[in-house]
Amino acid sequence: AGEGERGRARSLLTDGMSKPPVPVVSLTYLCMLTVLIAMATLSPQSVEPPPPSPPCPARAFTCPSHCERRGLWHCKPLAAHRAAVVASSADDAERSRAAGLMRKRGLANFKEAVKLLRNVHARFPDDVEVKLELADALNGVMRVETNANSLVIEGTLDTPANKKIWRTLGDEALPLAKAAHQADPSSIRALAVYADAYMFSSSAKGIVQQAVTGASVEYKRIANALLDYPTHDSCVGCCFLGGFYAVAPWPVGNKDAAAKYFEQAVSQKASRRNLYYSGVVEYQRGHYAEARDFFSRAIRAPVGSETEGDIGAFLMERSREGLSLSQAALTKHK
Known part of the structure; x- marks a missing residue:
């Protein structure tokens, strides 16, 4: 009987040694894992997506000023523009003052708005809304000072003095307005500001020159778009x-x-x-x-x-x- 008891004991010992050992999990590891799960659950971190960039349509093998070419038919937003979007000019004090002056109208207000918006544009050179506002203010100055190059019964208003104004301010307003129009072709305001800027800038060359050159083609295209x-x-x-x-x-x-x-x-x-x-x-x-x-x-x-x-x-x-x-x-x- 004694011999049988010893045999069963040896059998149990052998069977226990043949099984794989149970892994021991570190208590420190379990504590760290628990803390991380709790932090993720109780304090979720929201990641803001990057601000969307304005569209970059490729037109006539060119890209808007806030874009760069990527292949023959594609344009990609510039990194500088994305940074400018983040550094928003919406709360700029001079921009707010200029907006108030534009609402009041009048030559003196337009001129002061131009000064303010030039400063804002220098701080936010890639902000297309600021470009549009500056072009609009420049158009306002030209409109009042030259009576909008309106029709008159005899002759025209394209005098040397008016041409000088259109050449100076019109050539400043035109690229700004064009960039804003290209950034948002569906905006009627951008189209109208571009139309005025183009009319003033091209009028600096004289009515006859405008009518017989390629300037008249773009002029009529813009006018037809306004229709x-x-x-x-x-x-x-x-x-x-x-x-x-x-x-x-x-x-x-x-x-x-x-x-x-x-x-x-x-x-x-x-x-x-x-x-x-x-x-x-x-x-x-x-x-x-x-x-x-x-x-x-x-x-x-x-x-x-x-x-x-x-x-x-x-x-x-x-x-x-x-x-x-x-x-x-x-x-x-x-």
Whole structure:
């Protein structure tokens, strides 16, 4: 019996030694793991995604100013632009002051806004919104100082003094406005600011030069794009095209085509500018009765927009002059 008990004991000892040992987990490791899980659960870290960059459409083998080329058909945002987006100019004090001045309108306010926005642009050179605002302020100065290069019954407003203003300020405004338009082609504001800047800059070369060179192609393209927004600024696209055909020399110029565009503008909005322009072209066509009626209506009509209001006094003065000339012409040709 004793021998049997010893045999069973040896068997149990042998079986226990043949099994693999149970692994021992470090107590320190378990503690560290528990702490990490608790931190992840109780204090989750939110990671902000990088700010989105404006689109970089490749147009005519070129990239917008805030982009760089990647292959033949693709453009990629510049790292500098992404950094500029992070360093937002939205809370810039000078930018806020400039915005207030632009709302007040007037030549002195426009000039002060230009000074402020030049400073902001120097701090945020890749911010397309700042570029747009600076271009808009520069356009405001040119619009008031040169009466927006408006139509007049006799001659044009492209005097040497006005050309100097358009050349200096227009050449500054144009690349800024173009960059803003390229960054957001769907923005009607960016398109309108670009249209004004292009008109002023190209007018520095003179009406004849503009009409017979490639500048007229881009001018008409922009104006036609504005026609897609007939309610903006009282169909200003009609006025761009009507004005072009009214002053361009033969064979480009066409008073009949100009009259049709201005008629379209008046049908959209019988504003002081649109009625005055219609009166000018009708007078030039020898339709003095129609011109008299348009000038008479222009005197009683309000301005149709802020930009039209910038030259409201000029439009009133020239409408009264046109009415007097039309009445005199009717008396002469009785």
